[in-house]
Amino acid sequence: MSGAAIVDQNRRDFLFLATGAVGAVGVGAVVWPLIDQMNPDASTxxxxxxxxxxxxxxxxxxxxxxxxxxxxxxxxxxxxxxxxxxxxxxxxxxxxxxxxxxxxxxxxxxxxxxxxxxxxxxxxxxxxxxxxxxxxxxxxxxxxxxxxxxxxxxxxxxxxxxxxxxxxxxxx
The missing domain is CATH 2.102.10.10 (Rieske [2Fe-2S] iron-sulphur domain)
Structure with missing residues (x-):
């Protein structure tokens, strides 16, 4: 393989990981308020x-x-x-x-x-x-x-x- 193909492969792997990480953070940001609202309030x-x-x-x-x-x-x-x-x-x-x-x-x-x-x-x-x-x-x-x-x-x-x-x- 040429050097350009190896760099493109590394770049593609990095983009997949970065996209997955951003997606996981996004899902966490959406789900956390839904879970947190199930906790009892301060008066309880x-x-x-x-x-x-x-x-x-x-x-x-x-x-x-x-x-x-x-x-x-x-x-x-x-x-x-x-x-x-x-x-x-x-x-x-x-x-x-x-x-x-x-x-x-x-x-x-x-x-x-x-x-x-x-x-x-x-x-x-x-x-x-x-x-x-x-x-x-x-x-x-x-x-x-x-x-x-x-x-x-x-x-x-x-x-x-x-x-x-x-x-x-x-x-x-």
Whole structure:
């Protein structure tokens, strides 16, 4: 081959690579905004986690906080409520979970306050087990948020949470 043919071949290879690189950058520039718009906005990320001061919650009291647009119940359980929840036979439960699986610190119960039947908000300190009662369809939850009676198929959801100290809990 002559020297001119080798130079033309090298030039052609360079043009193919350069065209491919420019095309890849162009595709990336078009696709990136489409992918990026799927990320949650700043207001949603701000609600991703909340910190709650639990020092003012008296024993036996239930406090409702809002997290991700949902009510979350924080219950400071009495020794009697804890004892009843711990000693409930698993065979009696529709959605079997022990109290230890639902609670990270014995007196504190943190659950999402939405009935698992049709999404109603149950009332606290109600029902046969002094837990929660859904007034719409009669689902009854115990002091551990486990379904005991009614049409709800599952226990009240336990959100991701952690105790930052003895006085603060972080939900989310």
């Amino acid at each position: 990320l701000a609600l991703a986690a909340i910190e709650v001061d639990i020092t003012a919650i008296q024993e036996g009291q239930i406090v409702t906080v809002k997290w991700r647009g949902k009510p979350v119940f924080i219950r400071h359980r009495t020794a009697k409520e804890i004892d009843e929840a711990v000693n409930t036979p698993i065979s009696e439960l529709r959605d079997p979970q022990t109290d230890a699986e639902r609670v990270k610190k014995a007196p504190w119960l943190v659950v999402v306050g939405i009935c698992t039947h049709l999404g109603c908000v149950p009332l606290g300190h109600e029902g046969k087990y002094d837990g929660w009662l859904c007034p719409c369809h009669g689902s009854v939850y115990d002091t551990s948020g486990r379904i005991r009676q009614g049409p709800a198929p599952l226990n009240l959801e336990v959100p991701e949470y952690a105790f930052l100290s003895d006085t603060k809990v972080r939900i989310g």
